Amino acid sequence: MSETKDRPYHHGDLRRALIDTALAMLALDQNWAFTLREVARRTGVSHAAPYKHFRDKGVLLRELARIGFVQLGDAMTAALSSDISSMRGKFVAAALACIDFALHNPGLYHLMFSSDADKTADRQLHDAAMNTFGILLRFLEEAQRSGSFRSVPVSAQAAACWAQVHGLAMLALNRQLLEEKVGNEPVQAALDVLLDGLCRGEWDRTRV
Amino acid sequence: MSETKDRPYHHGDLRRALIDTALAMLALDQNWAFTLREVARRTGVSHAAPYKHFRDKGVLLRELARIGFVQLGDAMTAALSSDISSMRGKFVAAALACIDFALHNPGLYHLMFSSDADKTADRQLHDAAMNTFGILLRFLEEAQRSGSFRSVPVSAQAAACWAQVHGLAMLALNRQLLEEKVGNEPVQAALDVLLDGLCRGEWDRTRV
DNA sequence: CCTCCATGTTTACAGGAGAAACTTATCGGG
């Protein structure tokens, strides 16, 4: 009522409020059907109000996915800029950051990599995804320059890493990384196998 | 009319007909919303008829996913039993078979690895998925015994392979394997990186 | 101060999930 904020009209930045509500729900439930009406309800507005800010459901979904890629990129950057010395260690940290992000934002992660968020339909979403991928590319270039990683086309290593981490995240989300299937430390173990293919020379697993 | 088959009553195995219709649609469109009514319509029955054979939509979805895992397993088995000599070659063949399966059954593949097909809710689905995974496990055991692959816990290699192939398939399906991102032969290149981590010794890439 | 328009609300409609009541055809038994 007495808000002096720059809230535009009635509600006060309903656009942001809707996004926040949706993000909160996507963080809680990967199986949420994502109904626009539920978002509106939880935000305390009528079910038609969102249409004043998003032409349709898809526009909101893509905006949420875009935010997800930015957040994921931030998490990766943070992990890579930690004071871990070895490239191998940095890689593991970044991969775990991705998987952590997925586990803490299951719905959002699913959305980001689902075709509901069609990247060809939204330039900004496409750019955000490319930016995040670029973080991986730059890291691999550096790791090759430093001699830690083998000198093969960066694009090949990037595809392998992207696929592997994404695959691990999806499997973790869907609870398909059960012990009976893949042992008790599946993520670390799988990353070690990948790293054996990325890194130059041998690596003493027992030292880790 | 003159059928002597054991078809139950009116339609003639409506259950099978519904499954076939659904599979056909899942093969065509990964973005299909999958409405039970559309399946019924295309099968030529009323929208309530499917409920006589599937308690709810989820039961049908899980049955479809189960069939998908069986088919995927068959594709993998076929690829592995080809007359390719090297373990490395066999692995690539099996991985490509998986990705091919995904590209030819985009909707079904999505369904199989989505949480719509909750594996904890259906024993038969769970078993089918485990069976398919078992094909990979047995191959890795053989590859290690033969000396082609490194002797590390099979579960670790399995997790890495499963994640990588699944990740590649998902990225391919969502058209995220664009050249600008990952070069022009992303699948083969990514598998090579993974194989460098799986295999013992060095491998002359130029010979392939 | 008054009017305009961005931002809301209400109302309306098409389509889906699923339950319940109703219909029909097949089968096993008298």
Place this chain on the structure above:
DNA sequence: CCCGATAAGTTTCTCCTGTAAACATGGAGG
């Protein structure tokens, strides 16, 4: 050979969703 019982399919109904259109409101600019 007819007769319920019952499986299989249809109609109808309720509740939900996405989305469009009509209506309301209140803050900003003339």
